[in-house]
Amino acid sequence: xxxxxxxxxxxxxxxxxxxxxxxxxxxxxxxxxxxxxxxxxxxxxxxxxxxxxxxxxxxxxxxxxxxxxxxxxxxxxxxxxxxxxxxxxxxxxxxxxxxxxxxxxxxxxxxxxxxxxxxxxxxxxxxxxxxxxxxxxxxxxxxxxxxxxxxxxxxxxxxxxxxxxxxxxxxxxxxxxxxxxxxxxxxxxxxxxxxxxxxxxxxxxxxxxxxxxxxxxxxxxxxxxxxxxxxxxxxxxxxxxxxxxxxxxx
Numbered sequence: 001x002x003x004x005x006x007x008x009x010x011x012x013x014x015x016x017x018x019x020x021x022x023x024x025x026x027x028x029x030x031x032x033x034x035x036x037x038x039x040x041x042x043x044x045x046x047x048x049x050x051x052x053x054x055x056x057x058x059x060x061x062x063x064x065x066x067x068x069x070x071x072x073x074x075x076x077x078x079x080x081x082x083x084x085x086x087x088x089x090x091x092x093x094x095x096x097x098x099x100x101x102x103x104x105x106x107x108x109x110x111x112x113x114x115x116x117x118x119x120x121x122x123x124x125x126x127x128x129x130x131x132x133x134x135x136x137x138x139x140x141x142x143x144x145x146x147x148x149x150x151x152x153x154x155x156x157x158x159x160x161x162x163x164x165x166x167x168x169x170x171x172x173x174x175x176x177x178x179x180x181x182x183x184x185x186x187x188x189x190x191x192x193x194x195x196x197x198x199x200x201x202x203x204x205x206x207x208x209x210x211x212x213x214x215x216x217x218x219x220x221x222x223x224x225x226x227x228x229x230x231x232x233x234x235x236x237x238x239x240x241x242x243x244x245x246x247x248x249x250x
Contacts, residue, residue: 042090045087045090045091046093049084049087049096052080053084053099056070056077056080056103057070071112072103072107072110072123073107073110073111073112073113073120073123074112074119074120074123075112075118075120075122075181075185077123078112078119078120078123078125078126078185079184079185081100081103081125082122082125082126084096084100084126085100085125085126085129085130088100097133100126100129100130101130101134101136104126104127104130104139105138108138108142109127109130109136109138109139109141109142110142111123111124111127111142111143114168114170115146115149115150116150116153116155116174116175117170117174117175118181118182118185118186119182119185121186121189122184122185122186122189124142124189124193125188125189125192127140127142127143128140128143128189128192128193128196131196140196143189143193144193147189147190147193147202147205150205151205155175155176157172157173157175157176157178158173159173159176159177159178159212159213159216159229160173160178160229161173161178161179161228161229161230173228176209176212176213177209177210177212177213178213178228178229179227179228179247180213180217180225180226180227180228180244180246180248181227181244181247181250182213183210183213183250184247184250186206187209187210190202190203190205190206191206194206216229217229219241219243222241222243224241224243224248225243225244225247225248226242226243227242227243227244227247231243
């Protein structure tokens with residue numbers, strides 16, 4: 001059965017996309033040859049966001065990863081909402097910030113289901129952004145609870161990425177940031193949490209674990225990052241080293 005949030009996202013998406021279709025040609029005509037105008041760039045960003053918002057619960061275009069892609073607290077939607085906060089800060093349209101608040105409240109601002117897994121921490125960046133702007137304690141509390149628990153666990157697993165998954169369907173090394181993408185998903189939440197609460201323990205933990213990951217995954221010669229330890233000895237088509245561009249870009 002289609003949920004209320006699914007129905008609303010579908011309805012809003014249709015209306016916003018119709019607006020975008022009407023608006024984009026005008027900005028395209030105004031744009032001069034060469035670099036696009038700020039207005040044109042913003043219109044394109046809003047067009048993409050409108051398309052995505054309408055499909056957050058209807059990702060029929062996604063194949064095998066559809067279930068995970070539609071899960072609110074996991075990394076795919078977490079990364080999207082992180083981007084949406086940046087658009088909300090820059091757009092004159094209040095819809096984006098309103099939508100972030102609506103979706104967060106609808107999910108009780110919960111973090112992802114695996115408390116130690118960075119994939120399930122990235123949504124916390126949106127929680128803290130919303131708390132900064134609205135002082136909504138419901139958005140802050142789950143983030144504090146998650147990282148208080150994690151710091152108390154003090155995981156010291158090896159960062160080596162080995163085969164096999166645990167009961168959470170996660171590799172054991174992923175109790176820590178043993179893959180490059182985790183550096184985008186985890187540390188920013190902890191540093192921001194320290195800034196908000198005044199508690200240094202979150203930033204201290206992030207700094208320690210961030211440095212451990214850099215020391216482990218960074219190639220000493222190129223200073224680029226391997227995705228994880230499985231890539232240390234991999235070679236590309238021409239014998240080149242294989243680095244993780246998405247992780248470094250994030």
